[in-house]
Amino acid sequence: MIVSATRLALALGVVCAAAIPHTKAENNYPEKPIRLVIGFAAGGATDIPARFIAEQLSQRLNKPVVVENKPGAGAMLATRDVLSHPADGYTLLFCSHYDATNTVSYNKPGYSLDDLDPISLTSRYYFGISVTNHLPVKDWGEFVSYAKANPGKVSYATLGAGSAQEVFALQLEELLGIKMTGVPYRGGAHVTQDLLPGRVHMFISAMSQSLPMAADKKLKVVAISSAERSPAAPDIPTLKEKGLDFIRFGILGVCARKGTPQPIIDRLNKELRAIVDEPKYRKLIESAAAVPESSTPEEFGKLLHQTRADVEPTIDKYNLRRD
DSSP: OHHHHHHHHHHHHHHHHHHHHHHHHHHTOOSSOEEEEESSOTTSTTHHHHHHHHHHHHHHHTSOEEEEEOOOGGGHHHHHHHHTSOSSSSEEEEEEHHHHHHHHHBSOOSOOGGGEEEEEEEEEEEEEEEEETTSSOSSHHHHHHHHHHSTTTSEEEESSTTOHHHHHHHHHHHHHTOOOEEEEOSSHHHHHHHHTTTSSOEEEEEHHHHHHHHHTTSEEEEEEOSSSOBTTBTTSOBTTTTTOOOOOEEEEEEEEETTOOHHHHHHHHHHHHHHHTSHHHHHHHHTTTEEEOOOOHHHHHHHHHHHHHHHHHHHHHTTOOBO
């Protein structure tokens, strides 16, 4: 009995000793620079808020937060990169709705949503229906009428099978009883090159991409997918007010690899929520007709799963899964 008790005490001592370095590391976090990986190119609608957040996090954590752009494969390269590193809080992902939709639009994405630890939402953005000036329509009503009168002749740009642009366009076709033709593109810049001269007619994109061109009269944004009109674009009607039950949004936030210690998740969540509340950040996000918004890790996780659930029926119905 004495021997067993001694062995038990020794075993407990070993376990406690092994736990000490981990606890110390968590309490001292961060002890070195942090990478914030983005699945899109520098200078885009995702990159700009990510860099603002990285700069503010650097100041709050007293350690550099280095932004690394890793575009490609619908943002999956960035996600896979983060998941290839230890779950220690030093490699973070600026995650978006792509991380959710990729798990259903690809047969083998290389990860699942359960591989991620959501930390906090940082913004919610809505989509504008942009129409080339070369299409003979002035507003949403005329666009719908033209599409109905010319089945298959209106083309819309997609960023690949199963992308938000394709899913939303197909959902609009069903709601409106129209038929359009999808045209795949590699990226938003390529779409713009064809949308402005009228080689493609319509594009569903984040308002931050379309508002500047609409302000310069280079194209028309005939509707927005938010529940209410945006203060940044008060003249653009919502699809809801046009009688469509169609509210769609994208999300941006910060995630880590599953298994990141809870004290680190909690620390990052606290700092991110404070950053989202800063007037400079709110002004940056609202100027793009988006909504600055933070969350608990649990709330952000639910949004990611909801995003997947919203697109999965359409992807399955139209067989949009890719290898």
